[in-house]
Amino acid sequence: MEPVFSQQLQMQAYATLSSNDVQPMETLLSHLFSPQEPQKSQAYSLLHCCRKHFPDLLFIKVFFVIRNGPSAEIRTRSALVLRFVLGDLWPKLSLNAQINLKNLFLVRLHEEGSLPILRILCLIASEMAVEISRTGDEWPELIDNLLMSFQSDSERFQLSALWVCAFFPKVYRPVICETLAPSIEPTHSAFLRMLNSENADIQVATFGAVVSLIHLFSNSLGRNWFHDLLRGMMVGLFNLLSHLKEDYARGALKELIMLVMEEPQLLKPYLNELVLDMLKIVDSEQVTEGTKVFVHKFLLTVVEASDLALTMRGLPHQTLVKLLAVPMKLLLCINDDYACYNMESKQAENAGKTDLGIAYLTKISTALGEKTMTPIAFELFLEYMDASDWKKRHAGISMLAVIAKECSEEMVIVL
Template identity: 65%
Template sequence: MMESEFPQELQTQAYGILSSNDVEPLEAFFSHVFGSQEPQRSQAYTFLHCCKKHFPHLLFKKLFFVIRCSPVSDTRSRSALVLRYLKICDLWPTLSLIAQNYMKSHFLVCLQEEVSMPTLRLLCGIVSEMGSEISKAGNEWPELMEFLLNSIQSDYEKLQQSALWVLAYLPKGFRPVVCEALVPSLEPLHSAILQALSSPNADIQVSAFGAVVSLIGLFMSSKGRNWFNDLLRAMMVGLFNLLSHLKEEYARGAVNELIMLVMDKPQILKPYLNHLVLDMLNVLECKKVTDETKLFVDKFLLAMSEATDLAPMMRELPHETIFRLLTTSMQLLLSIKDDNAWYNTESEQGENDGKMDVYKSGILFLRKLSTALGEKRTLPICFELFLGHMEATEWKERYAGISLLAVIAEECSDEMVMRKGCLDQVIAIILKSFNDPHPRVCWAAFNFMQQPTNLVQTMQILYHLKIVYALDAALDQHRNPTVKEQVVSALQYLLKNVPSDSLRMHTDLDGILWKLQKEPQKTDQNALALRDLQL
């Protein structure tokens, strides 16, 4: 037998604490686990894993004892957190049958008596996991089903909340078992969840969203009536209700549950896809809704675009709908500030100074969305948006336009090269942007010309004389060191990709070499490359 990784002294200490009726040592242990002081924190985790390895049944009982008896809500909550961290699936099988039956009855009592809502939420998750472990062992827990049905129909909000949280947290493998057990009570359960979806209590509303997702198999398989239709309509009404009352954190939770639904059972949404997209576009177009919430909505729309069952329908959406979808997504790219740190070439973040997380997420979303919808649907619209943004007076919009161009160039380069007039328009706009009034737009244009796409390579081959001339002029014009650094990098990229014979046609090659040699940063490679051209 392999020797334990935990010293005998620690094992003895663990047994003494777990078998004692005194909870003070465990409370002190919690202060270390949830604290930030080292090495106490690491030592507490070592103690915890020693308990789990050698005395899992005692550990489960001790934590439950604290949950049941401690008068301090923080202590009860911490005990529940530790129990979830240790994983019920590892601890439950170590209990004796008598201990399991005790836990089953008393945990349900806890759900009725617990007054702290954060602790109650944790306990509901534990009960869901316990139910799953009981089912895996081939046993039943009829008292849990009775509790759920009685509580969800109760007039007492805390009981409703308990039942909804338990349902929302059901492990996937346990959901079919629960659905089968609840079939005889489908109608009252459906009515209770409908009522919860319109509750003025936002916690109940959002947990009802989660309950619908968990029980979707129950509402899908029942014949004779479309039970899900009423629920989905109530979910969307509930979402708009949360937004109208400025409860956006709850609204994000509701949208996240819808994302889980798309990922789990996308086929059920087929009949409602058009309406769902339009409803979500209304959210995206609402000026009162924050960008953070819009990102969740974008994730939902992207999930539908990528779902195998829904993607073909998303690609067939009307032109106007896809235009609205891409237009609203472009708004995320305006989340950028003219941060002073950006102008400092020594800044740690460099080009990312001023770019908020929303901007970065917007780039990722547009990239994935254009892939999911296909270049034939997205390119004409994106190119139109690009042209429109480049005519704007606000620098952020022009910067967003070049950012969008970079995204579609990654996904649609070949189509853009073949598209009539596209190359001429792009090169004219990019060269103009070399002299944009705002340095960040100039930087974006120079950076775009270093993008390893077929579009940029084609531009360099066909318009290299124009580009070299414009970059040469930019070396003289720009005094901002951050921008000038990008000019030099753009020249370097050009030298690497354009045949030397073509570049020798530029009459002032020696002048460019002289200018580059005077630049203090990142110029050695350029000077060497240009010197090679003269040989």
């Protein structure tokens, strides 16, 4: 049931939206994000009143503050409010308001100077495309804007277009892929170029755009467009790491993890190369532990993907040995109780690594199956048990415990 707002609140809403003074709107935005509940509750009531009775004015005012607000904080809050009200309000806007908003939005994507605000606006644009599509309408100007921005020399234009593509909701991705299909060749070339950009923001944004538009490049007949892009993504990842841009590298790894989760079957022909590339990062002494955590997440996601199970079992023996060596190294992070006395934080960190190692072994065992896993594990077990280092022997025993549980039938045959 629609809430009923008092005449007094409606008058306050109209005064806030129609005033030439931006201060009432700033106050509303401030209260919406206030930690104090009474202020926040009253502000939400006022916002809902604006949304119900004055949708056109609300959009005009919010967008005005996005462009002309006195501070980045106020402009950011205004953008967040616009996103909050978009889905409910778009069908209620007049046709002229919809046309004006679409045009203003495209201009703003090119003019916005703050990257955090631009990112929010790109997210709103992607969601607005969905709302427009739901009403049976189209937004061809957005497509033209994206294609133009891909080819532009302006890094800001490129970044805005990539973020819009990366943020498209799943429900809209088939629509946008079909729309961009006639322009697949220039889009593919632009993405390859931007994956090699010296601007790390553009590189990582391209990762997200490739994942979002993956069906554009994988469903096309003829040329294997995806192969080039995947190779470009891996080269881009190593470039970020070599230039010590690990925060960006983690963003790239997140997108690759998303790719494995959403489209694992596309990775079957490239799985051996992908696993070996990730193992190189794990073994690198220059890469920090924080980044390696994301590599571990990638490898675990691969191992857990049921669509990749058969392909995993068919990987070369040496690749599987190297993969199994990763959790074994994590199991070496056990500490001597005496050496770690009064070093609780370090002890906790290493305990986390050993727990991860056990989880790794368990999931790899499940993915590879007993017949594939047991011979490789037995090979490593003998190596670790022959070592003079007690940590290696402990790791070997820990692995044996996992294998005994996960591969009991095959172990009887081997032993």
